[in-house]
Amino acid sequence: MRVTDKDVSYVADLANLDLTEDERARMLRDLNSILEYIERLSQLDTAAVAPMAQVSDRYGVDESRQGSDRFAYAIRDDIKDGLRKSLPHEVAVANAPDTDGTFFEVPMVIER
Amino acid sequence: MAATTIEGSRTAIAERKTTATALAEDYYARIKKADPEIGAFLTVCEDRALAQAARIDSMAAAGEPLPPLAGVPVAIKDVMVTSGVRTTAGSKILDNFIPPYDCTAVARLEAAGAVILGKLNCDEFAMGSSTENSAYHVVRNPRDKSRVPGGSSGGSAAAVAANMAVATLGSDTGGSIRQPASFCGVVGLKPTYGRVSRYGLIAFASSLDHIGPFANTVKDAALMLRTIAGRDPMDSTSAEVPVPDYIAELEKPVRGSGEPLKVGVAKEYFGEGLDPEVRAAVEAAIQKLAELGCEIVPVSLPHTEYAVPTYYIVATAEASSNLARFDGVRYGFRAKANTLSEMYRRTRDQGFGMEVKRRIMLGTYALSAGYYDAYYLKAQKVRTLLTRDFDEAFKKVDVIAAPTCPTPAFKLGEKVDDPLAMYLADIYTVTANLAGIPGISIPCGENHEKLPIGLQLFARHFDEATLLRVAHAYEQAR
Numbered sequence: 001m002r003v004t005d006k007d008v009s010y011v012a013d014l015a016n017l018d019l020t021e022d023e024r025a026r027m028l029r030d031l032n033s034i035l036e037y038i039e040r041l042s043q044l045d046t047a048a049v050a051p052m053a054q055v056s057d058r059y060g061v062d063e064s065r066q067g068s069d070r071f072a073y074a075i076r077d078d079i080k081d082g083l084r085k086s087l088p089h090e091v092a093v094a095n096a097p098d099t100d101g102t103f104f105e106v107p108m109v110i111e112r
Numbered sequence: 113m114a115a116t117t118i119e120g121s122r123t124a125i126a127e128r129k130t131t132a133t134a135l136a137e138d139y140y141a142r143i144k145k146a147d148p149e150i151g152a153f154l155t156v157c158e159d160r161a162l163a164q165a166a167r168i169d170s171m172a173a174a175g176e177p178l179p180p181l182a183g184v185p186v187a188i189k190d191v192m193v194t195s196g197v198r199t200t201a202g203s204k205i206l207d208n209f210i211p212p213y214d215c216t217a218v219a220r221l222e223a224a225g226a227v228i229l230g231k232l233n234c235d236e237f238a239m240g241s242s243t244e245n246s247a248y249h250v251v252r253n254p255r256d257k258s259r260v261p262g263g264s265s266g267g268s269a270a271a272v273a274a275n276m277a278v279a280t281l282g283s284d285t286g287g288s289i290r291q292p293a294s295f296c297g298v299v300g301l302k303p304t305y306g307r308v309s310r311y312g313l314i315a316f317a318s319s320l321d322h323i324g325p326f327a328n329t330v331k332d333a334a335l336m337l338r339t340i341a342g343r344d345p346m347d348s349t350s351a352e353v354p355v356p357d358y359i360a361e362l363e364k365p366v367r368g369s370g371e372p373l374k375v376g377v378a379k380e381y382f383g384e385g386l387d388p389e390v391r392a393a394v395e396a397a398i399q400k401l402a403e404l405g406c407e408i409v410p411v412s413l414p415h416t417e418y419a420v421p422t423y424y425i426v427a428t429a430e431a432s433s434n435l436a437r438f439d440g441v442r443y444g445f446r447a448k449a450n451t452l453s454e455m456y457r458r459t460r461d462q463g464f465g466m467e468v469k470r471r472i473m474l475g476t477y478a479l480s481a482g483y484y485d486a487y488y489l490k491a492q493k494v495r496t497l498l499t500r501d502f503d504e505a506f507k508k509v510d511v512i513a514a515p516t517c518p519t520p521a522f523k524l525g526e527k528v529d530d531p532l533a534m535y536l537a538d539i540y541t542v543t544a545n546l547a548g549i550p551g552i553s554i555p556c557g558e559n560h561e562k563l564p565i566g567l568q569l570f571a572r573h574f575d576e577a578t579l580l581r582v583a584h585a586y587e588q589a590r
Contacts, residue, residue, distance in 0.1 A: 003477070007477070008473070010480075011473055011476050011477045011480060012473065014476050014480060015432060015460075015472050015473060015476040016436075016439070016453075016456045016457050016460055017457060017460050017461055017464075017469055017472065017473070018454075018457035018458055018460070018461040019461065019469070020461075023466070023469065026466070027469075027470065027473055030470055030531050031470075031473060031474060031477065033531070033532050034424065034474060034531065034532055034535070035474075035477075037420075037421060037532055038421040038424065038425060038487070039421075040417070040418065040421055041418055041421050041422065041425075041490050041491065041494055042486075042490070044415075044418065044494060044497065046490060046493035046494060046497070049493040049494075049496050049497060050493070050496055051489055051492030051493050051495075051496065052492055052493075052495045052496040052499060053319065053492060054305075054318075054319035054349070055305040055306065055319065055499075055547070055548030055573075056305065056306050056349045056351065056548075058499075058548070058573070059306070059351060059353070059573065059574075087212055087213075091212045092212070094210070094212065095208075095209055095210060095212075095442065095443035095444070096441070096442055096443065097440060097441075097443075097444070097445070097446035098446065104441050104442055106441055106452050106455065107449055107450055107451050107452050107454070107455050108450070108451055108452070109451070109452045
């Protein structure tokens with residue numbers, strides 16, 4: 001068993017999930033089964049291998065330039081002519097579960 | 113009248129044999145009749161569709177030149193946002209979400225004249241391989257209604273297979289276009305990472321997510337790709353790489369006067385777990401490619417067995433971060449609670465389904481202190497090895513041929529209680545997402561139960577032209 005009950009509670013807490021008892025039991029079983037399968041990655045010696053975060057590092061990069069200029073391809077065109085207009089206020093809050101029209105309203109954060 | 117190709121629909125409208133409005137109404141009638149049994153659609157948007165159809169009809173009536181997808185009835189996987197049209201990502205947490213803007217791919221289809229019929233069912237947040245994780249209802253495979261359509265873009269594949277749309281858009285993070293295309297007997301294309309903007313695609317795993325088309329023919333898939341491809345300033349990972357005229361490329365013979373095209377076959381894709389009938393159909397397809405003048409070359413992709421474990425670390429880690437935004441504050445479902453922290457936790461617990469929670473948990477675990485190096489960093493390094501495998505193979509060959517899936521469509525409910533068995537359905541597709549190379553699934557036969565089998569082809573980064581050319585040649589010769 002790689003993952004224990006305690007781990008499940010800790011990770012659920014990190015992920016802001018309020019799991020039921022039944023869900024915790026299933027999570028314990030499933031995470032252990034999946035991690036056991038994933039364990040085969042340790043068969044590979046990767047000491048000398050560079051990590052790859054994303055594919056777009058492989059194209060578009062201008063290797064002749066330094067720093068952020070290397071990634072010039074990724075700069076948004078609209079920045080050159082000033083910022084694009086953002087969503088109108090009423091559109092931005094239109095999907096909010098609770099709003100006073102100006103702000104998103106949420107339950108109490110700090111006890112008075 | 114039933115047009116099943118883009119060209120057929122557009123030509124019928126251009127020649128005034130039908131109107132875009134009549135065609136849209138015909139498709140809505142089909143959806144009304146067939147979809148209660150299939151379950152492909154979550155939302156239809158008749159007002160938007162008929163307004164677009166009327167625009168096309170007035171252009172046709174005025175004798176104006178029609179755009180390339182004029183009047184073509186299409187539908188969109190419900191993970192792409194549509195302005196003013198409910199978008200759920202197959203989740204209860206977005207049950208009432210009305211996006212304020214359009215996904216770039218959707219906007220480009222509409223600008224090219226396509227008529228958007230509605231939004232298609234999928235696994236919740238595109239997490240699944242059978243569409244059984246939809247928070248709404250299952251999708252049944254039109255070829256055998258006791259079976260899954262595949263996933264996560266099950267609605268997109270089923271809608272084309274049941275002729276409830278001429279073409280559709282899906283998303284593919286680990287095979288979610290190619291696998292359902294294979295299960296439903298249609299064409300499904302995952303382009304190169306960066307070929308199609310992801311702006312407006314609800315993020316699952318940002319470094320692996322792709323948008324791509326489903327269609328009845330390779331040519332239609334090419335027409336759809338041509339429309340949605342190309343740099344978009346709203347997605348910094350969309351590439352500044354010219355988009356070729358894929359239709360012109362399709363017409364080129366696979367065997368010209370020069371060197372023959374080389375098709376690689378990797379033994380790692382024909383190993384244990386491959387259904388014998390799938391193997392036979394794919395081997396026959398490769399034989400057909402040889403008869404067409406392609407040279408068949410053995411290649412090796414030695415790290416293939418590590419692809420699924422690598423994928424399930426990278427994908428869940430990214431998902432755990434991307435899905436942190438669903439907290440009940442700015443949009444979507446909110447659970448009742450007395451404090452903010454309680455509100456977050458209850459909202460997410462009640463709003464997300466079991467598979468989404470499982471992946472958030474796995475991803476959070478893999479990124480947590482003490483496990484980051486052992487899991488996430490390790491997986492990123494193996495991702496390099498998997499990508500190098502393809503780099504080496506593509507020094508020798510132009511495309512690689514493989515099965516899309518180890519088996520034909522499985523039964524509804526068959527794998528629903530075994531997440532690992534479900535993950536292994538993606539064994540031949542996840543590698544292309546990790547490496548970012550384009551892949552296509554095209555029908556290559558049926559098993560003894562008349563279930564479709566898919567041939568998968570891969571090509572070099574941004575070489576969809578060659579991929580489509582070989583796929584088209586095979587399709588024509590079959």
